[in-house]
Amino acid sequence: MALMPRLRQLMRRNTSASTIGTRRPTKGDRRGDTLHEDALRAMLVDDPNNIRAFQALSEVVRRRAADSTHNEDPLAAEVADTEKQRAADLAVWALGEELAGNPRAWYPLIELARLSLDDDPEAAIRRLSTAADRDPTGEALVEAITMLREAGQPVEALGLGVGHWRAKEHTPEVGRQVILAALEADRLFDARHHLQSLDLSPDKRAVAKIRPDVQKAIAQAEQKLAGT
The missing domain is CATH 1.25.40 (Serine Threonine Protein Phosphatase 5, Tetratricopeptide repeat)
Known part of the structure; x- marks a missing residue:
C-alpha cells in the first residue's frame, strides 16, 4: 500500500497522527536513549531546520516504529516485514508534520515532500515551494x-x-x-x-x-x- 493511503488509515485509527513521532517510553527504553531523544527534540524546538538533529531523531522514531510493528501497531499483524519500512516512514511523516507547524521550519517540509513525491507529486512540490518561501x-x-x-x-x-x-x-x-x-x-x-x-x-x-x-x-x- 502506498504511503499516503496508509497514512490516512493510520490517522483514522489514532486520535492524532503526531503521536507516532512523539517519544513513547517502553519497558526496554534506556535512560541514555531517552536523554538523547529529548536532547534532539530540544534542539529542533530551538531550530526546526537543524538537519543533523532532524535526521538523528528520524532514525530514532524509524527504529522504534519498525521494532514495534508486530507488538504495538494494530496494522502490523496483517503484513510482512516490508511493512516495517512503511511504519518507519509514517513515523518520520508524523515527526515532520509536527515540526512543520513552526512558521520558521523549512527542512521538515523538505522531508514531507520527499516522502510524498511518488504518491502525490503536486502536493510534494507545494511543500517544496512553501519551504523555499520560508528560507531567506x-x-x-x-x-x-x-x-x-x-x-x-x-x-x-x-x-x-x-x-x-x-x-x-x-x-x-x-x-x-x-x-x-x-x-x-x-x-x-x-x-x-x-x-x-x-x-x-x-x-x-x-x-x-x-x-x-x-x-x-x-x-x-x-x-x-x-x-x-
Whole structure:
C-alpha cells in the first residue's frame, strides 16, 4: 500500500497522527536513549531546520516504529516485514508534520515532500515551494531542486528554481542547481541565461568556485547539440 493511503488509515485509527513521532517510553527504553531523544527534540524546538538533529531523531522514531510493528501497531499483524519500512516512514511523516507547524521550519517540509513525491507529486512540490518561501538563504531551495533532479524531474526542478531563486540574496549554489536542472531539461538557452544571473550574487568567491563546473557542463551540452 502506498504511503499516503496508509497514512490516512493510520490517522483514522489514532486520535492524532503526531503521536507516532512523539517519544513513547517502553519497558526496554534506556535512560541514555531517552536523554538523547529529548536532547534532539530540544534542539529542533530551538531550530526546526537543524538537519543533523532532524535526521538523528528520524532514525530514532524509524527504529522504534519498525521494532514495534508486530507488538504495538494494530496494522502490523496483517503484513510482512516490508511493512516495517512503511511504519518507519509514517513515523518520520508524523515527526515532520509536527515540526512543520513552526512558521520558521523549512527542512521538515523538505522531508514531507520527499516522502510524498511518488504518491502525490503536486502536493510534494507545494511543500517544496512553501519551504523555499520560508528560507531567506536559499538552502531550502537547493535541497528542493536537488531532490527533484534526483527524482528525474528536471522540468519541475527548473520551474521551482525559476519561481523562487533570488540571485542577489540566495546562496550561489541555488544558481548551480538551476543551471543543471535547465541542462537536464534540455533548456540550453535557459542555462546560459541563468549562468549570467549568477553575476548578481554578492558572494563573488562562491560564484568563482561554481562557474568553471557549470561552464563546462554548458559547453558539453552545446557540443552534444552540435553533434546531433
